[in-house]
Amino acid sequence: MSLEQFQDRNVAEQNYFHVDIPDYPTTGWGKVKRAASRTFKGELFVGLWVVFREMIKFDIHTVQYPKEKLPVGPRYRAVHEMQRLFESGTERCIGCGLCEKICISNCIRMETKLDENSRKLVTDYTINLGRCIFCGYCAEVCPELAIVHGPRYENVSDQRAHFTDFSDMLTPIDAAISGTQKEFDGFGAVTPHEDERVKTTPLAY
Amino acid sequence: MDIAFLIETVVKIVVILLVFSALAGFGTYFERKVLAFMQRRLGPMHVGPYGLLQIAADGIKLFTKEDIVPQNVVGPIFKIAPVITAATAFMAAAAIPFMPSFTMFGYEVHPILADINIGILYILGVMGIGLYGPLLGGLASANKWALISTARAASIFISYEVITGLALLAPLMMVGSLSLIDFNNYQVGGIASWIVWSQPVAFVLFVIAGFAETGRTPFHLVANDHEIIDGFGTEYSGMRWGLFFIGEYANMFFISFVIAILFLGGYGDGSGLGALALLAKVSFIFFFFLWTRAAWPDVRPDQLMWLCWKVLMPIAVINIVITGIVMMF
Ligand code: SF4
Ligand code: SF4
Numbered sequence: 001m002s003l004e005q006f007q008d009r010n011v012a013e014q015n016y017f018h019v020d021i022p023d024y025p026t027t028g029w030g031k032v033k034r035a036a037s038r039t040f041k042g043e044l045f046v047g048l049w050v051v052f053r054e055m056i057k058f059d060i061h062t063v064q065y066p067k068e069k070l071p072v073g074p075r076y077r078a079v080h081e082m083q084r085l086f087e088s089g090t091e092r093c094i095g096c097g098l099c100e101k102i103c104i105s106n107c108i109r110m111e112t113k114l115d116e117n118s119r120k121l122v123t124d125y126t127i128n129l130g131r132c133i134f135c136g137y138c139a140e141v142c143p144e145l146a147i148v149h150g151p152r153y154e155n156v157s158d159q160r161a162h163f164t165d166f167s168d169m170l171t172p173i174d175a176a177i178s179g180t181q182k183e184f185d186g187f188g189a190v191t192p193h194e195d196e197r198v199k200t201t202p203l204a205y
Numbered sequence: 206m207d208i209a210f211l212i213e214t215v216v217k218i219v220v221i222l223l224v225f226s227a228l229a230g231f232g233t234y235f236e237r238k239v240l241a242f243m244q245r246r247l248g249p250m251h252v253g254p255y256g257l258l259q260i261a262a263d264g265i266k267l268f269t270k271e272d273i274v275p276q277n278v279v280g281p282i283f284k285i286a287p288v289i290t291a292a293t294a295f296m297a298a299a300a301i302p303f304m305p306s307f308t309m310f311g312y313e314v315h316p317i318l319a320d321i322n323i324g325i326l327y328i329l330g331v332m333g334i335g336l337y338g339p340l341l342g343g344l345a346s347a348n349k350w351a352l353i354s355t356a357r358a359a360s361i362f363i364s365y366e367v368i369t370g371l372a373l374l375a376p377l378m379m380v381g382s383l384s385l386i387d388f389n390n391y392q393v394g395g396i397a398s399w400i401v402w403s404q405p406v407a408f409v410l411f412v413i414a415g416f417a418e419t420g421r422t423p424f425h426l427v428a429n430d431h432e433i434i435d436g437f438g439t440e441y442s443g444m445r446w447g448l449f450f451i452g453e454y455a456n457m458f459f460i461s462f463v464i465a466i467l468f469l470g471g472y473g474d475g476s477g478l479g480a481l482a483l484l485a486k487v488s489f490i491f492f493f494f495l496w497t498r499a500a501w502p503d504v505r506p507d508q509l510m511w512l513c514w515k516v517l518m519p520i521a522v523i524n525i526v527i528t529g530i531v532m533m534f
Binding site: 035044047048050051052054055058059060061062064 | 241243245246247250501516
């Protein structure tokens, strides 16, 4: 499908056509004729040929899941990850509480306090994944790109509390310092041309 | 009755039971692979090389599963029903010549349990009794899906059995015997003498009836998974369900043998090549069973009855009449 076709929203006129289906026969003779034509048309053999052709072509589409995996799109919204700042490795989360506020299923719970540098410190942060609907609002609202959705969709544990803790979601500090933490380019992330689009704040008023 | 005959018969019974139970298992593997390839999948791949040991895994699972007899079922009937299906499937095999006779250690072996002179009648009759498995199992299950499946089984039963009998009548008139060995000997003269050429209509009718008999797509109505769960098998678990399964697949193999011997020349002149040819024919018919499952839709029960009574039965009768007239002059 070309892009023009795709952008033409007038779908009713471009891709649809009427299939020529004859009316059901009403007379007895008509029914006999229909049965005869269906019998001798050989459509059953067309069906046989189609599946046989696929078998000898051997064009297999199976993904052998645990060994092979399909790539996950960048905007895929799976289990959350808490990011760190590059180089310093400090947690990005500033404890502003916006994600807790916006979460529509009320599943983020956090406690904060001021640390010795009068900086807000998150002491307790959990997401109840049993209630999370993976809407992505928390990632979108976060001003620091601290909470993001990662690509991790395989979650196995005997308790779902096991992967909801802040420390589990947090990037390991060595990954952040060595720069291997993957920057999030999905929901709420900075888009490539952000510099041109930002307007300077008029400070005059 | 001398001892040698007894020993020979017991050995034959054991061999048939073992070979076809194993084949039934292997048939499921084969079916899954063929269906998978036709649908661009790989099928079982994880247990063993190319999933070959999947049969073993399934077997262990079936054998070791808890045998559940649910509440409200009619216990004895519920328990005996799968045995009927499996047992009759294997009993039918008694009159099938699987191979030409051969000599082993100076002793002539006939790979047929009982060459009775009413072989076909016996096979069809016993396979017909096999339908009591689904009937009784479904009725005793105290489950609505099973009940629907039983009703379907009854309606199918009264439809296809007519076709089976009438379709076979015309070849029977030509051969003049009910023994499968006589059928085979009738077609000994190579491909040109196969009954399928002289009785093509009977062949098609019998294959259609065979599909209904074994309950394969397009007549997969009794245990139609996507309509009525597993039909009569819904309440069964473990090895009881496994017996139904073995019965179904053994039936498929035996029907394939019967079709190959009746219409496609059987093992021909009885040489080793003929035996191989018989195996090839049986394999192809079995493959055809799987092939149609991938390609064709299922019909409704009323459509099957319509087909059997209003279309196939008149055709079969006309076929018999024409055969009679031709034989008379
Ligand atoms: S994805 Fe939605 S539901 Fe889940 S924690 Fe974020 S805001 Fe709440
Ligand atoms: S919105 Fe972002 S910075 Fe604010 S508390 Fe949530 S994760 Fe932390």
